[in-house]
Amino acid sequence: MQAIVFTNCSLLDTTNGQLLPDHHVLVEGSHIKEVSDRPLKAGTAITIDLAGRTLMPGLCDAHVHVTAVEADFAKIERMSPAYITARAAQILREMLSRGFTTVRDAGGADWGLAQAVEEGLLPGPRLLYSGQALSQTGGHGDTRGRGEDQHPHCFPAVGALGRICDGVTEVRRAAREEIRKGAAQIKIMASGGVASPNDPIGFTQFSLEEIKAVVEEAEAAETYVMAHAYTSRAIKRALAAGVRSIEHGNLIDREALELLVAKQAFFVPTLVTYGMLVKEGLESGFPPEQLVKVKGLHEQALAALDAAHRQGAQIAFGTDLIGPMHRHQSLEFGLRREVQQPAEIIQSATIRCAQLFNRAGQIGVVAPGAYADLLVVDGNPLNDLGLLQDPETHISVIMKEGKFFKNRLS
Numbered sequence: 001m002q003a004i005v006f007t008n009c010s011l012l013d014t015t016n017g018q019l020l021p022d023h024h025v026l027v028e029g030s031h032i033k034e035v036s037d038r039p040l041k042a043g044t045a046i047t048i049d050l051a052g053r054t055l056m057p058g059l060c061d062a063h064v065h066v067t068a069v070e071a072d073f074a075k076i077e078r079m080s081p082a083y084i085t086a087r088a089a090q091i092l093r094e095m096l097s098r099g100f101t102t103v104r105d106a107g108g109a110d111w112g113l114a115q116a117v118e119e120g121l122l123p124g125p126r127l128l129y130s131g132q133a134l135s136q137t138g139g140h141g142d143t144r145g146r147g148e149d150q151h152p153h154c155f156p157a158v159g160a161l162g163r164i165c166d167g168v169t170e171v172r173r174a175a176r177e178e179i180r181k182g183a184a185q186i187k188i189m190a191s192g193g194v195a196s197p198n199d200p201i202g203f204t205q206f207s208l209e210e211i212k213a214v215v216e217e218a219e220a221a222e223t224y225v226m227a228h229a230y231t232s233r234a235i236k237r238a239l240a241a242g243v244r245s246i247e248h249g250n251l252i253d254r255e256a257l258e259l260l261v262a263k264q265a266f267f268v269p270t271l272v273t274y275g276m277l278v279k280e281g282l283e284s285g286f287p288p289e290q291l292v293k294v295k296g297l298h299e300q301a302l303a304a305l306d307a308a309h310r311q312g313a314q315i316a317f318g319t320d321l322i323g324p325m326h327r328h329q330s331l332e333f334g335l336r337r338e339v340q341q342p343a344e345i346i347q348s349a350t351i352r353c354a355q356l357f358n359r360a361g362q363i364g365v366v367a368p369g370a371y372a373d374l375l376v377v378d379g380n381p382l383n384d385l386g387l388l389q390d391p392e393t394h395i396s397v398i399m400k401e402g403k404f405f406k407n408r409l410s
Contacts, residue, residue: 001402003028003045010380011035012056014350014365017343019382025055027372030401034368048397048409054380056346057364058101058125058373058400059388060353061329062268063247063318065161066091066127067108071286071323073195074143076108077160088113091326092124098330098391101373101400102126102353102363104185106226106247106320107133107141107161111182123405126373128357131178132163133187133228134171134214139164139205140193140228162189168213171206175217184357186218190227190243191234194277194293195286195322201251201293204234211241224358226268230297232256239263245356247318249308250274250300257311266356267313269305270320271335274298276328284323306339315340316356317349330389342385372402376409 004027011023026034026042034040069087070076076084088109095103102125109129116122135141141162165174175186190206192199199205206214211227218225224244229235232253235246239259245266246252252260252267260267278298281291308315319332336345354364363371376397381387387394398406 001029003033003042004402005040005042005045005047006055006374006376007039007047007049008052009050009055009376010052011366012054012346012381014057014347017347017382019054019380021052023055025366025374027374027399027402030372032366032368032370032372035366050376050409053396054377055366056375056377056381057350057366057370058375058398059099059349060317060357060364061095061100061103061125061319061349062245062316062353062356063106063270063320064095064103065108065320065322066095066103066105066113066124068161068322068326071281071284071325073161074145074197074287075285077143085113089122089124092117092122092127094326095329096124096398096400096405099375099388099395099398100125100329101371101398102128102357102359104226104353104357105129106228107131107187114182125400126363128184129182130185130187130226131181131183132160133189134174134178134206135162135164135189136205136210137164137166138198140189140191140196140199142198143196145197161195168209171210172213172217175214179217179221179223183223185223186214186225188214188225188227188238188243190229190238191231193228193230194290194297197287197290201230201297202233204231204237208237208241211238211243215242235260239265245316248320250297250304252304252307254307254311257308257313260308261311261313264314266316266352267308268316268318268356269301269308270318270332271301271305272328272332273320273322273325274301275335276321276325280325284325286323302335302338305336309339309344314352314355315348316352317345330391333385333388337385342382345385346381346388372399374399
């Protein structure tokens with residue numbers, strides 16, 4: 001692969017949240033070789049003059065569901081795996097076209113999808129998958145209606161959000177199975193949820209012993225646990241058991257936030273999904289009996305982000321969109337603008353995600369040794385986050401691992 005030099009760029013330094021003018025970046029193979037404030041010599045390298053445009057790292061999304069091809073999870077479980085894969089491929093391509101070069105799948109994706117992306121068979125962001133999220137019977141990963149008695153146990157449908165396991169022995173086995181299949185992290189359902197039929201939001205799920213067992217298995221495999229949790233009661237239980245990241249957390253209170261900060265855990269609010277469920281949920285096929293659960297959560301999402309920001313929590317960027325609502329992924333930037341500054345939001349989608357994913361220095365930065373996941377933005381996103389919300393217009397170059405996915409400057 002021929003080396004590439006980006007010259008005369010305004011480099012977005014995500015570590016310090018500032019723009020550095022007149023910089024030059026050398027890409028060799030899949031990684032960044034050199035970054036300098038002086039012109040670089042690289043022999044026969046291809047030179048691309050950015051003429052002052054912003055060069056920044058590819059974006060990360062810490063909470064996606066790439067196999068959520070429909071808004072009704074129960075419907076997905078009845079689909080052909082081949083059909084799910086075909087539609088997931090489109091979702092992955094569109095994520096990359098928005099500038100997202102690494103995403104963490106929070107339930108549904110497997111090693112096959114990740115490998116297809118890694119080998120270049122499917123264009124898409126780097127896929128850090130959880131496999132199936134672990135759920136107790138009747139929990140957020142149990143999509144059975146009340147009249148369905150057949151227990152799916154440990155053989156979930158391909159593309160299913162979750163797998164059911166009860167008791168310490170079963171949750172250990174389930175965690176070990178997902179790790180065996182290559183999961184980058186383990187996801188648990190620690191509270192009730194919206195997209196499930198039988199668990200009110202206020203329910204806590206799994207015993208402390210069960211959660212601790214999953215955390216122990218993840219740590220043994222040198223990874224971590226992410227927990228779906230809405231209420232402070234559920235959040236505190238998860239943090240006490242050693243969970244590393246709290247997903248959603250709309251109903252978090254000060255005591256839970258103080259514990260989250262003390263534990264050096266991460267907070268992944270997902271604002272955009274609630275607004276889109278309210279606006280488009282019914283027409284997208286989301287079950288109306290589940291849509292009523294969004295009431296309250298929608299209003300609390302921004303307040304939770306504000307409280308976490310004031311408390312100094314480590315906040316990562318996540319969206320949690322499903323079905324046709326995936327197309328609104330970039331709107332999360334604008335929603336967070338009501339609480340955070342543009343630099344902080346960009347950091348949440350770059351270095352903060354890298355830290356959460358245990359990939360600091362590899363992604364989320366433009367630095368020697370990091371993957372050449374790069375975006376060229378026509379303008380300064382630190383002044384105008386709208387540039388990232390309209391990637392089709394304002395992102396001229398999308399590069400992943402040194403390969404162009406989009407290049408309007410060639």
